[in-house]
Amino acid sequence: MSLTSGVRLPETILFMGAGFSKNAGGLSTADLSYKLKKYVEKTPDFLEDAIRNERIANIIDFEGVKEISEVIRGDNSLFLPNLFTLIDYNLEKRKGLKVKDKFFDVDRLYRIKKTVEFLIQAAEYEGFKEGIKKFERYREFCRCLQKFMIDEHYEKIIKYSPEEPEYYMSSLGVVTTNWDGIVFWEMMKLNNEFNHKSTDVGLYLDFGDLIIKKNDKFIISMDEGAVRRNNKINKKPYRIMKYIATHGMFGTRVCPNCGLYFADFGNFKNEHYEMLNTKNLDLKCPNCGTETSIIDSPLYYQSYVERKFGYLIYKWEEESINILRKAKRIIFIGYSLPDDDLQIRSMLFNVFSDGEDRKAYVMDYSDKNKSNRWYGADEAREKFEDKKDLINKYISIFGEENVMFNFSGGINAFLAGESISCEMVNEVLRGEI
Numbered sequence: 001m002s003l004t005s006g007v008r009l010p011e012t013i014l015f016m017g018a019g020f021s022k023n024a025g026g027l028s029t030a031d032l033s034y035k036l037k038k039y040v041e042k043t044p045d046f047l048e049d050a051i052r053n054e055r056i057a058n059i060i061d062f063e064g065v066k067e068i069s070e071v072i073r074g075d076n077s078l079f080l081p082n083l084f085t086l087i088d089y090n091l092e093k094r095k096g097l098k099v100k101d102k103f104f105d106v107d108r109l110y111r112i113k114k115t116v117e118f119l120i121q122a123a124e125y126e127g128f129k130e131g132i133k134k135f136e137r138y139r140e141f142c143r144c145l146q147k148f149m150i151d152e153h154y155e156k157i158i159k160y161s162p163e164e165p166e167y168y169m170s171s172l173g174v175v176t177t178n179w180d181g182i183v184f185w186e187m188m189k190l191n192n193e194f195n196h197k198s199t200d201v202g203l204y205l206d207f208g209d210l211i212i213k214k215n216d217k218f219i220i221s222m223d224e225g226a227v228r229r230n231n232k233i234n235k236k237p238y239r240i241m242k243y244i245a246t247h248g249m250f251g252t253r254v255c256p257n258c259g260l261y262f263a264d265f266g267n268f269k270n271e272h273y274e275m276l277n278t279k280n281l282d283l284k285c286p287n288c289g290t291e292t293s294i295i296d297s298p299l300y301y302q303s304y305v306e307r308k309f310g311y312l313i314y315k316w317e318e319e320s321i322n323i324l325r326k327a328k329r330i331i332f333i334g335y336s337l338p339d340d341d342l343q344i345r346s347m348l349f350n351v352f353s354d355g356e357d358r359k360a361y362v363m364d365y366s367d368k369n370k371s372n373r374w375y376g377a378d379e380a381r382e383k384f385e386d387k388k389d390l391i392n393k394y395i396s397i398f399g400e401e402n403v404m405f406n407f408s409g410g411i412n413a414f415l416a417g418e419s420i421s422c423e424m425v426n427e428v429l430r431g432e433i
């Protein structure tokens with residue numbers, strides 16, 4: 001069996017980039033760059049609080065960040081990628097870095113990198129906390145995704161037997177480059193509520209290797225195998241949706257001692273941004289008991305340097321390639337195909353090396369957008385001069401005939417009046433536009 005034959009699930013992938021989370025308070029690379037530049041110029045108040053935590057205090061090297069930042073030239077909007085590139089390049093070479101008359105050895109560079117990651121999380125926390133006021137639309141959107149899963153369950157159980165993937169796996173999957181886990185978080189909450197009430201089906205996200213805490217106990221991770229085992233024994237079948245965060249997810253931890261990947265989401269009662277609160281985030285590894293903190297989140301940040309990633313990033317990458325390759329359509333929400341995202345670029349090249357046609361829906365934002373509608377390639381090029389680069393990038397990957405654009409701004413493309421319309425979501429998920 002070749003990689004592209006056999007099971008072709010999921011057939012629709014929601015691919016989310018920074019623009020997806022923008023209205024919820026998510027920050028773009030440029031936003032993060034400006035914020036970090038500000039922190040470097042004036043030490044933020046939260047830093048003092050955070051270093052009361054011993055583990056954080058032992059790693060944080062704010063002075064080092066400030067000193068290295070002095071040699072970062074160029075536009076402030078690129079401050080962050082340039083900083084990461086400089087650090088990564090010298091970490092990769094294992095040589096350390098000389099800045100003016102000071103030398104930063106590899107250990108110190110590593111701590112500086114962790115400090116930058118810490119500052120990013122603190123910046124995102126502020127952003128999301130502010131954005132939560134506009135969060136209702138994201139909840140509505142996730143409710144539509146859940147409804148899609150439920151409707152599909154009733155549609156498929158009469159056609160397929162429990163052993164067939166169609167019976168238990170959603171034809172919808174999510175690949176996100178965002179760290180925030182908005183969809184993961186909201187879907188887990190909604191699914192928890194639903195599962196308590198429903199006697200027909202249990203809904204889950206496939207979170208693979210991640211071990212999470214529920215009712216004060218760390219439970220086995222949820223994946224295809226767990227669902228199949230349940231469906232063999234229990235009367236109430238499970239249905240699962242693939243969710244891959246290719247760049248890692250806030251709130252998760254990799255134990256620095258034994259490598260276990262785990263998280264405590266507090267039974268999903270909190271808002272997603274609360275995982276980023278720099279206080280109160282100590283978490284013991286359920287395997288070996290090592291204390292971990294916010295700096296042990298496995299987060300991948302794109303820089304211009306090709307890096308060796310941890311085994312998790314490799315796995316996520318491979319899994320993303322697999323599910324993207326099997327998809328019939330990919331819905332890009334707020335993903336601008338940035339040149340510096342080497343990971344996603346090489347992933348997409350890999351996916352399209354089979355020469356098959358796939359359909360793409362691209363949801364982005366333009367000031368020139370007047371009405372909420374979809375445009376084919378020609379019309380999009382003609383009306384949205386400001387989006388020419390983006391339009392051409394997508395066309396070069398998918399082909400003129402296979403791309404549709406909507407420039408209402410992320411999930412606003414699904415707005416009917418004041419709320420998200422599940423019918424409009426469904427049209428796109430089912431490829432009817």
Ligand SMILES: [Zn+2]
Nearest residue numbers: 255258285288
């Ligand atoms: Zn451990």
